[in-house]
Amino acid sequence: MAASVENLGAAWSTVTTGLLPCRGQAKAPPTDDVLKSAITVLDHHGVSFIIEEWFLESLQSDLRENIGPTFWNHFSAETNGPKQHGADGTLVSAFSELHTSLSSYLPSVDVLERLRTEGSKQSLKDKVLLIFKALLFYDIPLKFHGVVKEFYSCAFKACEEELRKKEKTSPGEEEGPDEEEEDTDEDSLTCGGCEQEKERCSCTETLTLFHQLNAQLHSLGLLERVCGEAVTAIIHDRIQQHIQNTCQGEFESQFLHPLEKWLNSKVLSWLHLVFKGTPGQTGEREVSAKTQESLDRWQTRLLYFLYQTYGTLRISEMFDIIVEFPDSMSALEDLKVCLEKTDLRRTLVSSLRSAIGRRLLQPGATTSDVLSQYILLVKSLRVLDPTGVLLELVGDRIRHYLRTRDDTVRKIVEGLTEEEGGSDLADELMKGDPISLEEGVEEEGEDPWAWTKWEPDPIDADPSKTSKSRRSPDIISLLISIYGSKELFIKEYQSVLCNRILSFNYDLTRELRxxxxxxxxxGESQLGNCEVMLKDVQDSKRVNDLIKSENLMGVAVSGMIISAQYWPQLKETKLALPPAVQERFDSYTQAFQTVKASRTLNWLPQMGLVDLDIELKNRRLSVMVNPVVATIIMHFQDKERWTLDELSTAMQVPSSVLRRRITFWQNYGLIRENPPGTYVLLEEGADHHGDVMIDSDEETESATASSQEMREEEMQMFWVYVQGMLTNLDSLPLERIHSMLKMFAMRDNPIEISLQELKAFLDSKVRSQQLLLSGGKYKLPKNR
Structure with missing residues (x-):
């Protein structure tokens, strides 16, 4: 019995001393035969099963008490030294010691692995590495992350510098215009990699340490765990920096393809250096299928990050990109790809809406500027999203803002009818195959197989609106839809045309076109009145030619003869003309009655232009002014001094209007106010000869009421009907009021009101306390 115990103790001593490393002592590893004999003795006594368990416990104890503290001591606060240029050896030294410590256990692991029974699910080496990583890296100090990132940052810069040197010595390679210029002047005394003087460049040493560390980490199975976070952060920073330096503010070139090329040639090549080593050299490492799969995922994530970063930059510049359209088409095409590959649509909508509110929708911006920007917005967003959903989400803010401006309709109409090429809207009107705005008209020539190409709208589309309404490419239709009624635009066009004709600021050929x-x-029927107006212009020219040949009196009078029932309502103001001028008007009327039997003229003397030749003692002027301004100066032919009240009585024009109009002659130096309220003609003044065309600001006043003013008058007619309904029926919902108006107020009346417009009108009456809204029904106040 005593011999057996002695043999068991010797066997256990042989196993324990043979399997544990003896650091600092020369010790040959036990041979397989010796260990096998010892294990056989232990197995004979039924205790061999505890060898592996004991070995792992011993390893864990050594990791906690010796290996771990020694390793982390390299990164303690006491070891902080001054910041160096390039990568120092702290990280490499620490992992070299760690690698040595773990390697001392691996021969014993191999021995135990060979002695294990078949059927073990996990290899002992994998178990050892798992314990090693779990115990050593479960709680990593913050300084360690900083050291790792600093080391790999220096290595990345060194690799870039080496690659740059190789590219310069490769005469066959072309650098595209997209390649980032790093301002690496050959005459510079500083290295672009380590930022030291070229004579003291440490890039080669950095790269040597870099490859050495990667090999050690790979051997320990810690490569991705240790450097993954740092490598990702470094690459992300470099991608952001490169995109910022290369692409910011440059909208006329496409950058995505060059950026992908740069990512593959510069960034991903460095990533492969980290995980695989230098291709074709002794340092190249075989990677497992799992590591290769991780590399592939990494490449996919970095490509996504590239798209996201570039897309985010373009989104931040989107307002400027729109302003520069179509020169910025390349930037838009790039951004379209980014939106397809990332989830930046919501960011684009939010950012662009904010930029529009901050930079465009301000009181200082003119309505014409807002309209021009809206047109560019439509064109730009349709490049990004042909479905029209983005335009719907972003443009709605501008459309709502335009509805609040009183001159929006007039500016749209003026833009439509400007000289060709004068505005974007005029160009849109000149396009072929316009979309008809006739209600109920179906488009012809639709593709019967269009359903086979159908695609669902994006997820952020408003389900209450149809795809067809969003995809309409016609900008004029979009602008008209801001108000939901084409009648408003037709009336405004009629008013604009009237003012052009009556101010003689028109080109008949252009207006007909x-x-x-x-x-x-x-549609033909909607513009019948405008057609009559232009026909009146042509007829007036013929009548003037006939009357001129028969009427040879001193003062030439040309009339613009209008068919009153087809023209917009004109502003009526009184003006008593001088007797001599009135005689010429009466003569013209008699001649007209001769030419046009059974017809006569009703003059509007305040309308039109007067061409005057004014002769003073030392001056002669030729001016063109409106009739009120002309009548003022003609009264000074009779006497040189007039009071404001005398002139007002003679001309039958209010004093307030006269005071404003007379400033024209005061500014030109023909009349002086002295004393206040009395005006004197200045016969002598500074010498001035020649013909002068003077446009007064007063002459640009509209001859017609604005569409807004006319619409307000029409709405009052509807208000009378609404009051009658609610008086008889107490309360009614919006839809019922609208249907009754269509039945009674609009049946024999060309004036119409949409449901949306009626709601806005009735809500305004609620705000002014002329109506009450309760339970979705409108009613009159009881105290009314």
Whole structure:
């Protein structure tokens, strides 16, 4: 019995001393035969099963008490030294010691692995590495992350510098315009990699340490765990920096393809250096399928990050990109790809809406500027999203803002009818195949197989609106839809045309062309009045020619003869003309009655232009002014001094209007106020000869009421009907009020009101306390 115990103790001593490393002592590892004999003795006594368990416990104890503290001591606060250029050897030294410590256990692991029974699910080496990583890296100090990132940052810069040197010595390679210029002047005394003087460049040493560390980490199975976070952060920073330096503010070139090329040639090549070593050299490492799969995922994530970073930059510049359209088409095409590959749509909508509110929708911006920007927005967003959903989400803010401006409709109409090429809207009107705005008209020539190409709208689309309404490419239709009624635009066009004609600021050929183009969109019947107006212009020229040949009196009078029932309502103001001028008007009327039997004229003397030749003692002027301004100066032919009240009585014009109009002659130096309220003609003044055309600001006043003013008058007619309904029926919902108005107020009346417009009108009456809204029904106040 005593011999057996002695043999068991010797066997256990042989196993324990043979399997544990003896650091600092020369000790040959036990041979397989010796260990096998010892294990056989232990197995004979039924205790061999505890060898592996004991070995792992011993390893864990050594990790906690010796290996771990020694390793982390390299990164303690006491070991902080001054910041160095390039990568120092702290990290490499620490992992070299760690690698040595773990390697001392691996021969014993191999021995135990060979002695294990078949059927073990996990290899002992894998178990050892798992314990090693779990115990050593379960709680990593913050300084360690900083050291790792600093080391790999230096290594990345060194690799870039080496690659740059190789590219310079490769004469066959071309650098595209997209390649980032790093300002690496050959005459510079500083290395672009380690930022030291070139004579003291440490890039080669850094790269040597870099490859050495990667090999050690790979051997320990810690490569991705230790450097993964740092490598990701470094690459992300470099991608952001490169995109910022290369692409910011440059909208006329496409950058995505060059950026992908740069990512593959510069960034991903460095990533492969980390995980695989230098290709074709002794340092190249075989990677497992799992590591290769991790590399592939990494490449996918970095490509996604590239798209996201570039897309985010372009989104931040989107307002400027829109302003520069179509020169910025390349930037838009790049951004379209980024939106397809990332989830930046919501960011784009939020950022662009904010930029529009901050930079465009301000009181200082003119309505014309807002309209121009909206048109560019439509064109730009349709490049990004042909479905129209982005335009719907972003443009709605501008559309709502335009509805709050009183001159929006007029500016749209003026833009449509400007000289060709004068505005984006005029160019839109000139386009072929316009979309008809006739209600109920179906588009012809639709593709019967279009359903086979159908695609669902993006997820952020408003389900209450149809795809067809969003995809309409016609900008004019979009602008008109801001108000939901084409009648408003037709009336405004009629008013604009009237003012042009009555101010003689028109080109008949151009106006006829515009009318025909507008007919294609609004229909023949809608623009019948405008057609009559232009016909009146042509007829007036013929009548003037006939009367001129028969009427040879001193003062030439040309009349613009209008068919009153077809023209917009004109502003009526009184003006008593001088007797001599009135005689010429009466003569013209008699001549007209001769030419046009059974017809006569009702003059509007305040309308039109007067061409005056004024002769003073030392001056002669030729001016063109409106009739009120002309009548003022003609009264000074009779006497040189007039009081404001005398002139007001003679001309039958209010004093307030006269005071404003007379400033024209005061500014030109013909009349002086002295004393206040009395005006004197200045016969002598500074010498001035020649013909002068003077446009007064007063002459640009509209001859017609604005569409807004006319619409307000029409709405009052509806208000009378609404009051009658609610008086008889107490309370009614919006839809019922609208249907009753269509039945009674609009049946024999060309004036219409949409449901949306009626709601806005009735809500305004609620705000002014002329109506009450309760339970979705409108009613009159009881105390009314």
């Amino acid at each position: 515009n009318l025909e183009l507008l007919k294609l969109r609004f």
